Amino acid sequence: MAWASLVIAGLFEMFGVSMINKLHRDRNLQSVVLLIIGFGASFLFLAYAMKSLPMGTAYAIWTGIGASGGAILGMILYGESKDWKRLVFIAMVLGAAIGLKLVS
């Protein structure tokens, strides 16, 4: 269950990141509420997963799913740049962040 919970936490984080895009496009209260629900649920599932998984591993996987998934959804749903240089730099930042969480 811890692993399933961790994946769900990552999916909620992706959702939360997408809601930031939606908030800036629609500028309404519904987006704010969905954004808070997305990140709130993400933290709850992450906290549950961390009870039985090592903290560094759990954090690394959560970041990996949420931030890269959020960037991918931004490109698909909200027309963010697909420039290869941007993708390489995002991969460098997230790859290094995941590495840091694993070695810490």
Add this chain to the structure above:
Amino acid sequence: MNMNWVKVIIAAFFEVFWVIGLKHADNFWTWTGTVIAIIISFYLMIMAGKKLPVGTVYAVFVGLGTAGTVFADIVFFGEPFKLAKVILILVLLAGVIGLKLVTKDNVKEGVES
């Protein structure tokens, strides 16, 4: 350096505080401080996404927050210093600088429908 990138950097700075808070807070005041840091960091990160691509902003926010936390753990909480950590922080910072260079401000192509 424009205001939106400054917002992301300040947001990441506050992220370091709340990550430390989640780990070490043990009374009303430290928990209050942690919650305030969460609100400030998310608010600034979300506002930076108004003009910059959200995927970029969130990656930089998470990345700089992680680098800052690892740095704070070594300097203030006695975590071991490892060469791998320094190399990863340098790769991360290079990625952030790269993103700053390739990102056009105020242009979110295709967003307005």
